[in-house]
Amino acid sequence: MTAPPEPVGTVHVVDPSPLNWLFITWNTMEEPIRIDQDGRVVHSLAESSEWLDERTLELRLRRNVRFQDGEHFTAHNVKQNFDEMQRWAAPHPPGTWLNFPAPQSTAEVVDDHTLRFSFPGPDGLAIGKFRGFHVASSAFWNGKDAPGFGYKKFGSGEGHW
Amino acid sequence: MIDEPGPWGTGPFTLVQGASSITTRPAIMNAEPFRASSIIESEQRDPQVVLEANLDHWNRAARGPRIERAVFRNDLTPDEALRLVCDTEGEVDIVTEVSPADAQRVLDSAHARLVVSDANRVLVGILNRGSDAPLHDVEVRRALNAAIDRTAVVDQGLNGYASVIPAMTPPWCSGFPAGVQPYELDAAKAREAFAKADWPARRPLRIATPESFAAIAHMLAASIRSTLDLMVEVVVVPPDQLPAGSRALIEKKLDLPWDVLLHPWFDLSSEAPPAAVHREFFGLDGAFRAGPPDEGFDALFDEMKVQLDGEALVEVAERIDAYVHDRALALFICAPQALYAVNEHVTFSPYRTTFELAEVTVDEQHWSVGGGRSGTSRTDLGDRAAVRPTSGKPTFAQASGNAC
Numbered sequence: 001m002t003a004p005p006e007p008v009g010t011v012h013v014v015d016p017s018p019l020n021w022l023f024i025t026w027n028t029m030e031e032p033i034r035i036d037q038d039g040r041v042v043h044s045l046a047e048s049s050e051w052l053d054e055r056t057l058e059l060r061l062r063r064n065v066r067f068q069d070g071e072h073f074t075a076h077n078v079k080q081n082f083d084e085m086q087r088w089a090a091p092h093p094p095g096t097w098l099n100f101p102a103p104q105s106t107a108e109v110v111d112d113h114t115l116r117f118s119f120p121g122p123d124g125l126a127i128g129k130f131r132g133f134h135v136a137s138s139a140f141w142n143g144k145d146a147p148g149f150g151y152k153k154f155g156s157g158e159g160h161w
Numbered sequence: 162m163i164d165e166p167g168p169w170g171t172g173p174f175t176l177v178q179g180a181s182s183i184t185t186r187p188a189i190m191n192a193e194p195f196r197a198s199s200i201i202e203s204e205q206r207d208p209q210v211v212l213e214a215n216l217d218h219w220n221r222a223a224r225g226p227r228i229e230r231a232v233f234r235n236d237l238t239p240d241e242a243l244r245l246v247c248d249t250e251g252e253v254d255i256v257t258e259v260s261p262a263d264a265q266r267v268l269d270s271a272h273a274r275l276v277v278s279d280a281n282r283v284l285v286g287i288l289n290r291g292s293d294a295p296l297h298d299v300e301v302r303r304a305l306n307a308a309i310d311r312t313a314v315v316d317q318g319l320n321g322y323a324s325v326i327p328a329m330t331p332p333w334c335s336g337f338p339a340g341v342q343p344y345e346l347d348a349a350k351a352r353e354a355f356a357k358a359d360w361p362a363r364r365p366l367r368i369a370t371p372e373s374f375a376a377i378a379h380m381l382a383a384s385i386r387s388t389l390d391l392m393v394e395v396v397v398v399p400p401d402q403l404p405a406g407s408r409a410l411i412e413k414k415l416d417l418p419w420d421v422l423l424h425p426w427f428d429l430s431s432e433a434p435p436a437a438v439h440r441e442f443f444g445l446d447g448a449f450r451a452g453p454p455d456e457g458f459d460a461l462f463d464e465m466k467v468q469l470d471g472e473a474l475v476e477v478a479e480r481i482d483a484y485v486h487d488r489a490l491a492l493f494i495c496a497p498q499a500l501y502a503v504n505e506h507v508t509f510s511p512y513r514t515t516f517e518l519a520e521v522t523v524d525e526q527h528w529s530v531g532g533g534r535s536g537t538s539r540t541d542l543g544d545r546a547a548v549r550p551t552s553g554k555p556t557f558a559q560a561s562g563n564a565c
Contacts (some may be wrong), residue, residue, distance in 0.1 A: 004222040007214040008421050009523035009530050010230040010255040011507055014242035015516060016556075018201065019427075023516040024181045024233070025163060027212055029170030038433025039281055039334065039513040045171065051465050065219045068168030068175045078237070093185050094429075095198035097446050124468040131429055140169040147165045150182075 028068075029134040032078070033127060041128060045073065045135055046107055054122040061113045067137035075115040081135050082107040082117075084148075090156040092132050100129070164205065168408060173218045173519040179207030188411035190446060198411050198448040200404055206235040212518070225519035239556075246273045246502045251528035254507050257516060259500035260554035261320040267502040277322065277509035280499035281415045281428035283329055284374070285383070286421040286492030287410075287442060290452025294364055294420050297452065300354045302489035305366075305421075307351035308388035309381050315495050318377040319555055323495040324344065328486035329438050331496045333513075334431040338476030341486050344493065348388045348545040355389050365392035369406075369419035372397055372553045378423050381492070411448045421492055429514055433474055435465060435481040443490050457484060497555075 023080065026034075032046035046059040065073040086105065087093045089104070092098040104120035119126065143149050149157035164182040167552045168175050185199035202393060209235040215227040234253065237245070245252040245264055247270035259267060259275070267275040288305070290297045315323045324331065360473045364544040370378035375397045382393040396419065398406055409415045410422070426449075429437050439446045443458045468474035485491065506527035510520060523530055 004225075005227065007216070007226050007229040009228050010232060011308070011504075011518070011521060011523065011529070012244075012252065012548060013231055013233045013255045013257070013518075014235075014239065014253055015233060015255075015256050015257045016238050017241050017516065018204075019516075020206065020233070021181045021183045021204070024176065026172070026211070027174045027231075027518050028163065028172040028176045030172050035430045035512070035514050037510060037512045037517075039428070041430055041432055054469065055415070062219060065171055066217055067171050068215055070168075073171055079497050089195060090187050090197045090199065090424070093183070093199040093445065095441075096196050097436075097444075099438065105478060115230055118314055120468055122467040124466050124474050125433070128430060128432060128436060135171065136169045140167070147163070147167065147169075150164055153164055 009100055012122070017089075023063045025134055029136060031133050031135060032130040035131060041131075045078070046130075049127055052116070055119050056122075057117045057119070057126055058110070058119070063113055067139075069137050071137045071139070074112040075109045076112070077135055077138065078102065078115050079107045079109050080138065080141060081133065084141055084157070085133070091158065094132070098129050098132050100126070166211075171215075172211035172217070173215055173224060174231065175215050176210070177213045178211035179209050179233075181210050181235070186408075188448070190411060190413060190448075196446040200407050200411070202404065204418075206233075207290060208236045209234060225521070227325070227520060227522040228518070231518050232522075241501060243267070246270075246504060248272065250504070254504040254523075255509060255521075256502040257499075258556050259498075259502050260556040261322040261500065261553070262554040263502075264320055264500055267500075268357070268441045269403055270468060270502070273502045273504055274446075275505050276501040276511055277514060278499040278501070279324065279331065279496070280511070281331065281334060281431060281434070281513045282425065282497050282499065283427075283438065283499050284377070284423065284425050284494045285327070285329070285442070286368070286422050286494060287449055287451050288489075289417050289420050289422070289492055290490075291417070292420045292452075293361075294366065295358050295360060298358050298418060299488055301358045301360065303344075304351045304355035304358070304389065305385060305492055306489050307347045307354065308385045308491065309344075309494070310346040310384050311343060311493075312346075312382055313384070313496055314377055318380050319495070319497055322500060323497040326493070326496045327494050328482050329442070329491070330434045330478070330482040334428070334434050335475045336432075336434050338479040338483040338486075341421060341483050344489075346384070351388050352390075355391075360391070363392070365394045366421065367394050367396060367397055367419045368421045369396045370401060370423040372400065373556050374423045374425070374531070375553055376493075377555060381421075381423075381494075399530070404556045410451060413450070417451055423494075425497065427514070431513060432464070432471075433478050435462060435478050439481055439485055443485060455488070455490065457488070458490070 046104040048060045088103045108116045166176045184203045188196045190196040212231045241255045311325045327343045331339045376394045386393045442449045465477035506524045508522045
């Protein structure tokens with residue numbers, strides 16, 4: 001296998017978009033799926049997804065992924081981020097339509113690379129909603145210096161994106 | 162979102178300096194079941210936000226990153242940025258959200274080129290079906306749609322950088338209904354439909370718009386005025402009144418002071434536009450729905466959202482776009498393109514829905530490789546910066562009100 005080319009150079013960007021906060025996030029964090037150049041859903045941190053029944057979605061997660069702080073990425077990270085988001089009434093600025101109904105929606109770790117979501121009913125938009133499910137390392141949520149989407153600065157993560 | 166730098170993610174870049182975040186205020190539509198959206202109250206952007214290549218990225222061979230570092234400069238206005246990318250080297254390499262009014266300037270530049278993308282964006286007029294004017298009448302809505310010249314709006318209002326589409330779904334997205342055609346300017350048909358309506362005498366049609374689309378609002382007003390012989394008023398909403406106006410629209414308690422509101426919007430993918438676009442304008446939990454819920458739309462959306470099979474979901478999505486077109490639930494205008502000014506030594510291929518840097522490369526003549534200067538090494542840029550423009554040029558840079 002050919003080694004990837006070494007990164008070269010610096011670019012300066014001016015981005016007046018009102019979504020700049022989200023673009024910074026999407027260039028630095030990842031989700032179970034991402035959106036490709038043409039706007040199509042492709043797997044990212046998940047390798048595949050499968051509906052086991054109308055209410056149960058199983059994600060098989062990519063192996064050999066590490067957070068930028070060196071932590072190995074596992075299903076436990078996805079569950080932690082899911083559980084943290086489920087604490088909030090409106091975790092996504094676009095609106096509560098992106099919510100997974102709480103408390104009925106749950107995430108269960110099957111093994112280090114398999115996660116099973118249970119929803120109260122069939123949700124054909126669930127996989128697309130994962131685009132807003134940014135997966136941060138444990139250190140982002142735990143410990144005295146964890147920023148946690150605003151906890152450190154504002155006392156709460158909700159409303160600060 | 163990430164309000165301080167750190168190695169928090171797995172993405173192709175690591176945030177090593179500065180941050181770009183927003184503070185939002187919830188706008189609640191319904192308490193039980195809880196339905197809410199958010200309004201951006203403020204942006205917090207450091208003067209420089211620096212991303213460095215994550216050399217350990219799992220997909221580095223396929224995607225990248227190909228550059229060592231990206232510096233988001235928030236110390237420049239869009240006009241300053243455009244001048245620097247067009248006239249200099251080493252200051253600015255990519256400017257997003259270039260207005261069509263500035264496209265020729267980029268085309269004429271010796272240092273930059275214009276990159277144009279069929280982005281997943283729409284510009285529509287929200288029709289206030291709860292107005293005291295008879296916009297609840299489908300014939301009136303159809304008459305308005307037949308009274309505007311979309312081609313002129315695209316050619317003259319957006320310098321050609323937009324596509325006329327039938328309703329809310331562009332043809333490159335899933336859920337585009339085959340056979341549905343855009344409404345065309347048809348004065349006779351528009352007058353005939355409008356004559357059947359009970360429009361109150363001397364009641365003007367009130368079109369509201371943010372500053373950035375004022376010129377287009379005046380074009381539409383002129384077309385409706387002449388076609389339907391109807392008084393039309395255009396109200397340009399000052400930026401400081403946009404948050405309150407947005408909140409009133411989302412919460413749906415107050416009577417809205419307009420009949421038509423020009424509103425740009427964008428999609429998060431090409432897969433199922435009704436989720437992030439149609440639902441927002443017409444759905445029960447739609448932030449931009451003006452007027453009562455539409456039972457026909459909600460029934461279709463309820464059918465779509467439970468489809469676990471992709472093809473079945475897309476089939477319903479097609480029916481949804483055809484439905485909103487047939488019912489003329491909005492004043493359908495066009496799908497604006499996204500424009501970028503890019504340094505001639507930088508390769509950049511735009512995404513339809515986002516702004517990604519992993520695949521960006523620079524060539525050997527680029528200032529950062531060939532020993533040229535960088536103008537952004539200074540650190541006296543102040544505490545915070547205001548990047549968003551206040552000009553009257555058409556641009557999605559002022560498309561906010563609700564976050565995304």
